[in-house]
Amino acid sequence: MDKVQQQYEAYPYPARDPVDEAKRLVVGSPSNPVEVDHMIFGGKRNWKKPFRALFAGGGTGDALIMMAQKLSSAKCPAEITYLDMSTASRKVAEARAKARGLTNITFITGDLMTAPDHGEFDYIDSTGVLHHLPDPQAGFNALAKAIAPGGGFGCMVYAPYGRTGVYPLQEALNTLTAGEAPEVQVAAAKDVLKGLPSSNWFPKNEFVGDHKVSDAGLYDLLLHSSDRPYTVEEIAETLDVAGLSLVSFHEPGRYDPRRYLPVPLWPRLESLDAITRAGLAERLAGDMKTHCFYAVRKDQARSQTKFTQTARPRLGDLPAAALGRQIEKRGEVKIESNGQKVTIEVPKRAGALIALADGGLQLGQIAQMRGLDWIAFSSLWAPVDEALTGFNLLHYSEGMS
Ligand SMILES: C[S@@+](CC[C@H](N)C(=O)[O-])C[C@H]1O[C@@H](n2cnc3c(N)ncnc32)[C@H](O)[C@@H]1O
Incomplete structure (x- = not known):
């Protein structure tokens, strides 16, 4: 058994108790179906049609259970495949699925390099996995090969600057x-942490805290035998080699360098391409310890989805009427x-529009109800679209909420 496998047999990650289901x-994120629809399927997927998803390195099952439960509740005929080399992690994920009575998941113990052998998938999730492979590029390549035409990929890998002190x-x-x-x-790591000198960067980094949550978290953060972080630019290059193309980082608003720069400096951004701008945001923000992103096949x-007259806005758990009133009053949302x-x-003035954005209506219908033509509505x-989609508060989807 190799060292990574040995780790996840000893410490299934993240630590979960099926009773909590x-x-x-x-x-x-990634893999919330409404977000997947927005990022990969233009907000237009018909969820009554069959959907095949793969969770490559599904671990103890957080994203797997979320998607399986939401698709089951939406009566989507989904076939979800869990693939992980850790039998201990699979046990936890299987028990969680059983606790919920989910029947739409097939569990496989194996290497994600075999993904293409299990068929083609409309969606592949791989979060917190590929940066642990001996050859991460080979892992990206293998998963890319298993994406069906029109399908997509939701991924999370570690990022270097937010993990300052870890390496x-x-x-x-x-x-x-x-x-x-x-x-x-x-046990030794806990002793080392207790005695670290105040000059060490690790305890100063307020963004890393997994070691305080569980032994599995501590092992994953500080004792992993194979851990390679990615900058924004390295992700773009890796995707390109795998034949994939970035749709968007997530949350997109955090990758906008304007957020971290005074307005007089904004004109300097105009000549920069999208990846350079996102890379700049990463370096200015300093707090990105992971990168979550969606990608599709290069061809x-x-x-990410632009708004149109037929788009159906979804605010998730946010109550549209209350949010609309708050915006009308204060002109801001605090998150x-x-x-x-x-x-x-x-x-x-957008508050009155947001109050109607509860998922039932299309944007064109909201415009009509507020007596606005499409041009006035769009401006x-x-x-609203930039601000709320930027922070994962708004998605467009026909059939998912
Ligand atoms: C940090 S956990 C992440 C689990 C899950 N994706 C999540 O985000 O909660 C990494 C998982 O990847 C699995 N893994 C690592 N390398 C793998 C490989 N080559 N093939 C299949 N699974 C692998 C481990 O067994 C472990 O369960």
Whole structure:
């Protein structure tokens, strides 16, 4: 058994108890079906049609269970495949599916390099996995081959700057504990953490906290034998080699360098291409410890969904009427993004439009109900679209909410 496999047999990640399924559904990005529709399918997927998804390195099943539950609730005829080499992780994921009575998942224990052998998929999720492979590019290439025409990919890999302090400590712990049993390594790492000098960067980094949550988190963060972070530019290059094209980083608003620069400097951004701008945002923000993104096959390159008259806006769990009133009153929405408080400005006049954006109506119908022609509506909706899709508060989808 190789070291990575040994780790995930000892510490299935993330640590989950199937009993908790009775209390809550873990929801996140990527792979929330409404988000997948918005990012990959132009907000127009017919979810009554069959849908095949693969969770490559599905772990203990967070994203898998979220998608399986949501598609089951929406009565989508979905076939979801879980593929992971850790039998201990599979046990947890299977028990979670059983606790929910989900019957739309096939569980396979195996290497994700075999993904193309399991067929073609409309959607592939691989979060927190590819940066652990001995040859991550080969992993990207294998998953790209298994994406069906028109399908897409949702991925998360580690990012270097938000993990400042992690890598020197990983190297130090490797020097001290390499070859020992995972439990012994964890105990030693805890002792090292207790005695770290105040000059060390790791405890100063407020963005990393997995080591405080569970032993599995500590092992994953500080003792992993194979962990390669990616900058924005490296992701773009890796996707390109795999025959994939980036749709969008997630949340898109965090990758807009204007967020981190005073307005007089904005003209300097105009000559920069999209990846350079996103890379600049990564370096200015400093808090990106992972990159989550959606991609499609290069032969079907596209950007994230633009709004049209037939698009159906979805605000997730946000109550449209209350949000609309708040915007009419204050001209802003306050949210939390990556643990930071963010204030998003939205024109007050758009409040009346947002109040109708509860998923039942198309944008053209909302315009009509407010007595606006499409041009007047669009100029009012464009800043709403940019602000709310930028922070994962608004998606377009025909049949998912
Ligand atoms: C950090 S966990 C992430 C789990 C899950 N995707 C999530 O985000 O919650 C990484 C998972 O990838 C699996 N894994 C690593 N390399 C793999 C490979 N070559 N083939 C299949 N699974 C692999 C591990 O067993 C582990 O369950």
